[in-house]
Amino acid sequence: MSKTIAGPEIERLIQLLSKLPGLGPRSARRAALHLVKRREQILRPLGDAMAEAAEKVRVCSNCGNIDTRDPCTICRDPARDQTTVIVVEDVSDLWALERAKALNAAYHVLGGVLSPLEGVGPDDLTIRRLVERVAEGSIGELVIAVNATVEGQTTAHYIIDQLADFDVSVTRLAHGVPVGGELDYLDEGTLSAAMRSRTKI
Amino acid sequence: MSKTIAGPEIERLIQLLSKLPGLGPRSARRAALHLVKRREQILRPLGDAMAEAAEKVRVCSNCGNIDTRDPCTICRDPARDQTTVIVVEDVSDLWALERAKALNAAYHVLGGVLSPLEGVGPDDLTIRRLVERVAEGSIGELVIAVNATVEGQTTAHYIIDQLADFDVSVTRLAHGVPVGGELDYLDEGTLSAAMRSRTKI
Numbered sequence: 001m002s003k004t005i006a007g008p009e010i011e012r013l014i015q016l017l018s019k020l021p022g023l024g025p026r027s028a029r030r031a032a033l034h035l036v037k038r039r040e041q042i043l044r045p046l047g048d049a050m051a052e053a054a055e056k057v058r059v060c061s062n063c064g065n066i067d068t069r070d071p072c073t074i075c076r077d078p079a080r081d082q083t084t085v086i087v088v089e090d091v092s093d094l095w096a097l098e099r100a101k102a103l104n105a106a107y108h109v110l111g112g113v114l115s116p117l118e119g120v121g122p123d124d125l126t127i128r129r130l131v132e133r134v135a136e137g138s139i140g141e142l143v144i145a146v147n148a149t150v151e152g153q154t155t156a157h158y159i160i161d162q163l164a165d166f167d168v169s170v171t172r173l174a175h176g177v178p179v180g181g182e183l184d185y186l187d188e189g190t191l192s193a194a195m196r197s198r199t200k201i
Numbered sequence: 202m203s204k205t206i207a208g209p210e211i212e213r214l215i216q217l218l219s220k221l222p223g224l225g226p227r228s229a230r231r232a233a234l235h236l237v238k239r240r241e242q243i244l245r246p247l248g249d250a251m252a253e254a255a256e257k258v259r260v261c262s263n264c265g266n267i268d269t270r271d272p273c274t275i276c277r278d279p280a281r282d283q284t285t286v287i288v289v290e291d292v293s294d295l296w297a298l299e300r301a302k303a304l305n306a307a308y309h310v311l312g313g314v315l316s317p318l319e320g321v322g323p324d325d326l327t328i329r330r331l332v333e334r335v336a337e338g339s340i341g342e343l344v345i346a347v348n349a350t351v352e353g354q355t356t357a358h359y360i361i362d363q364l365a366d367f368d369v370s371v372t373r374l375a376h377g378v379p380v381g382g383e384l385d386y387l388d389e390g391t392l393s394a395a396m397r398s399r400t401k402i
Contacts, residue, residue, distance in 0.1 A: 031222055
């Protein structure tokens with residue numbers, strides 16, 4: 001707002017809320033108003049939850065996931081197959097695979113992809129730790145689930161090279177037509193890949 | 202998420218964020234991840250801003266606006282025409298009029314509209330305080346800027362009745378075609394009103 005219509009505390013709340021993904025300046029104002037009108041139901045609990053998360057959040061020293069404990073909830077989970085490790089670029093990919101209930105396994109979060117142009121080399125990612133985990137000997141399969149971009153594929157190849165000396169099975173996600181997707185809107189690379197990997201029905 | 206993939210603190214953060222307007226479960230997860238990955242830049246400052254707002258937010262005892270001080274920033278502002286008072290249903294309407302820089306005046310926030318069906322009577326709104334303000338004698342014009350709904354208009358009429366004995370000029374927002382609006386998409390009531398209030402160009 002060009003003119004101050006509320007105290008600096010509310011202005012600051014709006015300004016910080018507008019930094020959240022999915023909230024523009026307008027929806028940040030709406031969210032701020034929603035919060036200040038529901039002080040005890042949401043504003044105070046959310047403030048407390050943020051303070052607590054800020055205090056406790058850490059990066060898992062084993063897999064690179066973000067959690068409030070280290071090792072993270074997933075690395076500690078005895079109900080998961082800890083011998084299968086899904087390699088992802090980012091925690092958001094881990095969350096997406098978990099929402100899909102894709103595989104009841106462990107993860108390794110790289111923290112990005114190799115990108116010489118942006119100055120991201122192997123030491124900026126958690127590749128060394130991934131090799132260590134494989135060297136420890138308990139991992140049977142590594143599922144490379146990086147994005148199907150050039151950088152993602154370069155990173156996948158680099159990881160496979162680093163693991164050449166180890167007895168670990170390396171797989172990747174299948175390429176193909178998205179479920180519910182229309183062929184007409186798909187790119188040629190995806191269509192070719194889906195055709196090459198066609199399966200018997 | 203059906204299965205716990207992060208500590209309870211992060212799950213709680215997601216759950217509370219999803220109560221904000223404009224954030225569904227999916228975007229709440231995205232926002233939570235954005236926050237925990239930027240602990241010092243956003244998570245902690247936003248948590249602090251919420252705690253501070255929760256501590257300081259109050260309803261202005263003069264006009265019903267929400268602010269961190271009482272009387273509110275607008276009621277204290279000597280650069281505003283405090284003799285003109287814009288009557289709105291909700292703080293969000295006040296903010297909308299301020300964004301539009303509609304009029305450099307004071308406000309009165311009713312806190313809703315009369316609605317017998319929902320059990321909202323005059324004592325649930327700040328109408329008594331509005332009459333008091335008018336009775337104090339310094340208000341020259343009251344701009345009724347309630348929504349153009351049946352309840353809004355009923356409320357406007359009730360307020361005008363209550364003010365019958367006072368020497369105050371009561372106006373309302375003009376009806377008409379929204380700027381940039383297409384006639385084809387407008388309802389008949391708006392078109393008739395715009396035609397009746399046509400102006401010379």
